[in-house]
Amino acid sequence: MSEKPSVRWGIVTTGMISSWFVEDLVLDRPDAPVRHIVQSVGGRDMQKCEEFAKKYCPNSTPKLYDSYEQVYNDPNVDVVYIGTPHAFHKQNMLDAIAAGKNILCEKAFTINAQEAKEVFEAAKAKNVYVHEASPPRRPLVHKLRKLIHEDKVIGEPFRTFADFAINVDIESLPPTSRYKDLSLGAGTLLDVGIYSLTWAILTLDAGSPASSEKPLALGVQSHQDGIETSTSILLQYPSTGRQGIVTSTTRSNGHPNIICTIWGSNGIIEVEGPAASFPLSFTVYPKVEGDANERPLSRGEGQKYHFPSTGRGFVYEADNTALDVLAGRKESAIMPWSETIHVLEIMDSIRKQGDTFYPGHDETL
């Protein structure tokens, strides 16, 4: 039996998302297309790195560094995974690119589209791979999009509601929390609204991500102590008239199981899961005919499609990145550079309307 190709990861930060990502990376998956090796872990504090390695990759012995730069410069690292707060992504990526490293960077890729363009220009000049981790873009999404856009199982889709609402007690958090500190990129749109927006794009725009259409985007945002804590967006696609209602908040948890609902001329689809970042199934319901004034309307029998997650689902972006890098590709087909810019441009426009600015980043917005 031939040995699987392997990819060696350098993990930047010992924070929460890095721990989730690494736990998935080291899962024992006989069917995985590649062997993922946690080659090194870098953080600001060596003790945290030691604890991280012991807890999340107990069966391997990554090299531990008390700076991110040492990960970028480790000659045995093939891909750097970046899990810092949003405001640092641009500089972290520029540093990794300067060292010639391929990158998988957490969402939101950068604070604004201009920063993303600078990163992609640098990546192009150094001929390295860069991919924004966009967790919902997993096998469930590929099937959902086929059913909506190719098989037309709900007829002509005409609107999507998508919400990501989490309860964060911002007042009780320390001022250094990434949910509270503007200089770290705090705000719901970049953190969780990006998922709601992604669900709307995926379900309304058949051309996405290869040739996404720019929607009209109207937005309002509300703030608490200078931090944006609720965003509501209306989207309209000029070529089809399709509409999206896209919301996010840190003021309360949202629906316990419904991530988004897509209405079509011939039916409805509900995407289900505990969070917009964690879809697990969807159900296709036929259109219920009947008198508009007749209540209650019955739902009709739905057909459910299950997509049990492997780990927390980060294996998909890890595998895709590894396969892309091994094949010498510089962009991901699932999340091409143009799509990262497209999503950020919509968010830039909403933040301008909603008066959310990040000093040190948004001066040219």
Ligand SMILES: NC(=O)C1=CN([C@@H]2O[C@H](COP(=O)(O)OP(=O)(O)OC[C@H]3O[C@@H](n4cnc5c(N)ncnc54)[C@H](OP(=O)(O)O)[C@@H]3O)[C@@H](O)[C@H]2O)C=CC1
């Ligand atoms: N894909 C997904 O499902 C999720 C993605 N995310 C994304 O991951 C990124 C990080 O989020 P999360 O892991 O929750 O954040 P955490 O606060 O848990 O971790 C961020 C890490 O960044 C490092 N860091 C460097 N400078 C600072 C600083 N000034 N203040 C705080 N931390 C700093 C720290 O690591 P160290 O001390 O080791 O240097 C810290 O642990 C964000 O982009 C977020 O949007 C978050 C949750 C889920």
Ligand SMILES: O=C1OC[C@@H](O)[C@H](O)[C@H]1O
């Ligand atoms: O990406 C995310 O998903 C889960 C949320 O709790 C978190 O704030 C966000 O960064």
